[in-house]
Amino acid sequence: MKERARELKASATREEAEKEVLAKIASMTDADRSIAERIHAIASAVPGLSARLWYGSPAYAKDGKVVVFFQESTKFKVRYGTLGFSDEAKLDDGSVWPTSYAIEKLTAGDEAKIAALIAKAAG
Numbered sequence: 001m002k003e004r005a006r007e008l009k010a011s012a013t014r015e016e017a018e019k020e021v022l023a024k025i026a027s028m029t030d031a032d033r034s035i036a037e038r039i040h041a042i043a044s045a046v047p048g049l050s051a052r053l054w055y056g057s058p059a060y061a062k063d064g065k066v067v068v069f070f071q072e073s074t075k076f077k078v079r080y081g082t083l084g085f086s087d088e089a090k091l092d093d094g095s096v097w098p099t100s101y102a103i104e105k106l107t108a109g110d111e112a113k114i115a116a117l118i119a120k121a122a123g
Contacts (some may be wrong), residue, residue: 011044017052023116024058027048030074032037038106039070046122060118062088067121080104089121 023041025036026033036058043049043060050061053097059069067089084100091097103110 014050017050020053021051021058024053024056028072029074032074035103036070038111039083040116041061042111043068043117043118045115046119049118049122060122062122068118081116085088085117085121090123091117091121 005091010052021040025033025040028036040051042057044051045059046048052059052061052066053072054061054066054069056075057069059066061067065088066086067086068087073079073081081104082100082119083103085091086099091099091101101114
C-alpha cells in the first residue's frame with residue numbers, strides 16, 4: 001500500500017513519473033534491465049503513452065490508464081520477465097487473445113513484434 005501511495009504521488013507530473021520508471025529500471029538485475037530498457041524505448045516512442053510505475057513495475061499509460069507493463073523476473077522469482085497488457089489495451093481478437101508474454105531475451109524480431117503489439121494496444 002505504501003509503495004502504491006508513493007507511485008500515485010510520483011505520477012503527479014510526467015517528468016517525475018519518467019524519473020521513477022528510469023530509477024526502477026536502473027535497479028533491476030542485468031538481464032531484466034536490458035529488456036526493460038528496450039521496452040521503455042519502444043513504449044516511449046508510441047504517441048500518447050506516458051511512463052509511470054504500476055504496482056512497482058514500469059508501465060505505460062494512455063489518458064491516465066495503464067495499457068502495458070513489464071514485470072521483472074526477480075519480482076516474482078520466476079525464470080522470465082513478463083510483458084503484460086491491461087484490459088485497457090486494444091488487443092481484442094475474437095473472443096480469446098493473449099494478455100501477457102514471457103521474455104527471456106530480446107532479438108530484433110522480438111522487438112519489432114513488441115513494438116507492433118504496444119502500438120496496437122495503445123489504439
